[in-house]
Amino acid sequence: xxxxxxxxxxxxxxxxxxxxxxxxxxxxxxxxxxxxxxGLAVAVAxxxxxxxxxxxxxxxxxxxxxxxLLVQLVGAAALFTSVEPLTIGIVVLGIHYAAYTxxxxxxxxxxxxxxxxxxxxALSMSPRRTWQAVILPQAVxxxxxxxxxxxxxxxxxxxxxxxxxxxxxxxEARAYGADHFAYTEAFTLAGLVFLVASYPTSLLMxxxxxxxxx
Amino acid sequence: MSDFFSTLLDELxxxxxxxxxxxxxxxxxxxxxxxxxxxxxxxxxxxxxxVRGVSRTVVEFFRGTSLYIQLFWLxxxxxxxxxxxxxxxxxxxxxxxxxxxxxxxxIVRGAINSVPRAQYxxxxxxxxxxxxxxxxxxxxxxxxQMIPSFTNLLIQLLKCTPLLWLxxxxxxxxTIEHIRSLTGETLTAYLLxxxxxxxxxxxxxxxxNLLERSAKRRxxxxxxxxxxxxxxxxxxxxxxxxTR
Amino acid sequence: MAxxxxxxxxxxxxxxxxxxxxxEPLVRFDKVVKRYxxxxxxxxxxxxxxxxxxxxxxxxxxxxxxxxxxxxxxxEKVSDGVIWVDGSPLSHVRGPDGSLKPAGExxxxxxxKKIGMVFQQFNLFPNMKVVQNITEAPVNVLGMDKxxxxxxxxxxxxxxxxxxxxxxxPSQLSGGQxxxxxxxRALAMRPEILLLDEVTSALDPExxxxxxxxxxxxxxxxxxxxxxxxxxxxxxxDVSETVLMFDAGRVVESGSPEKIFTDPEHERTREFLNAVL
Numbered sequence: 001x002x003x004x005x006x007x008x009x010x011x012x013x014x015x016x017x018x019x020x021x022x023x024x025x026x027x028x029x030x031x032x033x034x035x036x037x038x039g040l041a042v043a044v045a046x047x048x049x050x051x052x053x054x055x056x057x058x059x060x061x062x063x064x065x066x067x068x069l070l071v072q073l074v075g076a077a078a079l080f081t082s083v084e085p086l087t088i089g090i091v092v093l094g095i096h097y098a099a100y101t102x103x104x105x106x107x108x109x110x111x112x113x114x115x116x117x118x119x120x121x122a123l124s125m126s127p128r129r130t131w132q133a134v135i136l137p138q139a140v141x142x143x144x145x146x147x148x149x150x151x152x153x154x155x156x157x158x159x160x161x162x163x164x165x166x167x168x169x170x171x172e173a174r175a176y177g178a179d180h181f182a183y184t185e186a187f188t189l190a191g192l193v194f195l196v197a198s199y200p201t202s203l204l205m206x207x208x209x210x211x212x213x214x
Numbered sequence: 215m216s217d218f219f220s221t222l223l224d225e226l227x228x229x230x231x232x233x234x235x236x237x238x239x240x241x242x243x244x245x246x247x248x249x250x251x252x253x254x255x256x257x258x259x260x261x262x263x264x265v266r267g268v269s270r271t272v273v274e275f276f277r278g279t280s281l282y283i284q285l286f287w288l289x290x291x292x293x294x295x296x297x298x299x300x301x302x303x304x305x306x307x308x309x310x311x312x313x314x315x316x317x318x319x320x321i322v323r324g325a326i327n328s329v330p331r332a333q334y335x336x337x338x339x340x341x342x343x344x345x346x347x348x349x350x351x352x353x354x355x356x357x358x359q360m361i362p363s364f365t366n367l368l369i370q371l372l373k374c375t376p377l378l379w380l381x382x383x384x385x386x387x388x389t390i391e392h393i394r395s396l397t398g399e400t401l402t403a404y405l406l407x408x409x410x411x412x413x414x415x416x417x418x419x420x421x422x423n424l425l426e427r428s429a430k431r432r433x434x435x436x437x438x439x440x441x442x443x444x445x446x447x448x449x450x451x452x453x454x455x456x457t458r
Numbered sequence: 459m460a461x462x463x464x465x466x467x468x469x470x471x472x473x474x475x476x477x478x479x480x481x482e483p484l485v486r487f488d489k490v491v492k493r494y495x496x497x498x499x500x501x502x503x504x505x506x507x508x509x510x511x512x513x514x515x516x517x518x519x520x521x522x523x524x525x526x527x528x529x530x531x532x533x534e535k536v537s538d539g540v541i542w543v544d545g546s547p548l549s550h551v552r553g554p555d556g557s558l559k560p561a562g563e564x565x566x567x568x569x570x571k572k573i574g575m576v577f578q579q580f581n582l583f584p585n586m587k588v589v590q591n592i593t594e595a596p597v598n599v600l601g602m603d604k605x606x607x608x609x610x611x612x613x614x615x616x617x618x619x620x621x622x623x624x625x626x627x628p629s630q631l632s633g634g635q636x637x638x639x640x641x642x643r644a645l646a647m648r649p650e651i652l653l654l655d656e657v658t659s660a661l662d663p664e665x666x667x668x669x670x671x672x673x674x675x676x677x678x679x680x681x682x683x684x685x686x687x688x689x690x691x692x693x694x695x696d697v698s699e700t701v702l703m704f705d706a707g708r709v710v711e712s713g714s715p716e717k718i719f720t721d722p723e724h725e726r727t728r729e730f731l732n733a734v735l
Binding site for chain 2: 005190
């Protein structure tokens with residue numbers, strides 16, 4: 001049956017959606033943090049001298065990257081039933097995106113000129129100092145725009161968390177839609193919130209990229 | 215674990231049907247996405263401001279809203295609003311096509327812009343029409359550049375097909391989930407799921423690499439033997455807006 | 459190899475310069491100005507080229523020589539002034555009130571028919587074999603029959619000394635060979651005016667002579683009008699009747715090669731030639 005857009009229902013739905021949006025933001029921010037830190041660790045591990053370390057690390061990374069996030073989420077939630085869904089969501093998002101950010105870090109590290117490494121060796125610097133004081137500061141500088149983009153990507157994939165019963169925005173939208181038979185209003189509103197949140201952020205990212213000379 | 219696999223064998227026809235749904239969604243969604251990518255990507259380079267504006271709006275709209283929402287909107291909201299309903303599989307195909315078509319348009323636009331301006335000038339010097347230029351000179355050269363990025367995009371599309379489970383589209387995930395609930399073998403079920411999707415992704419990569427080789431050969435470029443097996447998920451540094 | 463001169467074009471939209479008397483020049487720049495933002499490259503440039511003439515343009519970089527060729531090939535638009543080709547404006551049309559307005563794509567394509575260009579970087583199409591590079595435009599732009607275009611392509615490849623490379627790929631050819639294919643490709647369109655933009659500057663020194671000899675042959679055996687921008691002063695001496703010295707967007711001096719190279723009148727010309735020769 002056809003009907004027109006019910007503005008009252010939309011108005012009622014909005015506060016609930018925004019409640020869920022807070023969870024969305026929380027998941028995105030924490031997930032990005034995990035991805036940023038874990039990705040760096042994976043990238044550094046990928047350059048370890050021993051093949052026993054690099055080969056499994058690369059294989060697992062590839063596997064995580066090439067398999068669906070939804071399956072990873074549902075699988076983790078089903079296996080670790082005692083852990084709170086939001087936590088599982090953040091961890092899995094973080095691990096999944098770490099597989100991508102590790103590539104960005106790797107490119108950054110590879111981009112550091114070989115001469116830098118050689119200079120550190122000549123100065124008898126320990127590996128730890130080499131990484132900390134010389135390599136990482138140069139490698140990480142260009143990672144920020146890419147991290148920003150992955151954060152935006154992650155933001156748009158937080159609805160997957162609804163599947164493992166995290167009360168983020170789309171979960172709330174679906175619940176409201178089901179209760180009041182107002183799917184149209186709920187989902188349209190949710191879509192608009194996403195658009196309003198992500199479009200300006202994307203523009204900002206693009207400007208940042210241009211400023212950094214990409 | 216044997217419990218799981220014996221049930222799997224019993225349910226093999228359904229599992230096969232589910233896998234087929236996943237493959238269909240991937241292939242049809244990809245075709246729609248490719249079509250839209252070219253339409254929107256070429257429109258983005260149009261001389262007419264109106265055409266460029268429409269393309270930009272459509273692209274930003276589908277990139278800025280979440281695929282999940284687009285899918286759910288098509289499945290739940292559209293019937294409510296218009297009384298017109300799509301089958302779950304078709305909802306998926308349309309949603310995937312629209313969403314990834316928008317991301318793909320950036321790939322097309324970028325590749326066209328990367329063809330050296332000198333080629334365009336040589337075509338002008340030979341008095342070719344704009345259409346002729348695009349067909350015979352620009353697009354053949356841009357196409358080779360597009361393939362790696364499209365490979366990435368299509369693999370992401372494949373990885374989103376499990377969403378079909380949420381709209382009761384009886385895809386591969388649905389069938390395996392069903393077996394999991396019958397046998398309670400969670401770990402085995404999810405490892406199998408991950409493994410199968412991984413194999414699907416790798417097959418897709420191989421096919422795209424073949425495509426790239428034939429395109430490169432037509433340009434007289436060198437193709438190494440090993441490039442056939444190279445995976446693309448590593449080349450994921452993105453432009454703003456966030457494709458992975 | 460001879461080319462037939464194209465009939466004078468007289469369509470409703472074309473305008474004929476009313477000031478023309480006697481032998482009309484094939485190309486005439488009429489107070490042409492070209493600006494890039496604030497930077498003025500051509501400053502009310504006036505010069506003309508007769509039919510069948512071979513002209514060399516010399517001068518320091520930034521003097522506007524390449525811009526002149528690019529304007530003629532409609533790769534750029536004039537900021538002011540008019541370029542006349544064979545009595546009709548190149549990139550303008552006469553509006554109903556008699557004034558000249560910038561031309562649209564269709565009119566430009568009509569003007570471009572008479573003009574061909576060879577580029578410094580050859581710019582062969584990498585997705586086509588040599589023969590296809592040469593036949594592509596004749597078949598699809600001039601509407602030539604495919605077999606006829608192909609046999610003409612083979613003739614041209616003979617002329618440029620590459621008859622064995624019909625089915626080769628551009629990537630398999632040396633720079634000099636690619637440039638010769640580019641010349642064949644331009645000639646296949648039967649242009650009345652051939653523009654040559656530093657066509658040997660990107661070549662290894664040992665390949666330069668081959669291309670220059672070819673161009674000398676073409677100059678001698680056909681009545682194509684040629685405008686060359688080049689640093690190769692010997693070529694200018696052998697092939698051209700007129701040398702134009704450019705500086706800061708204007709013609710500083712013009713004359714026969716002997717005159718310019720042995721007894722330049724203008725200070726700037728002398729400076730330039732001293733530095734170059």
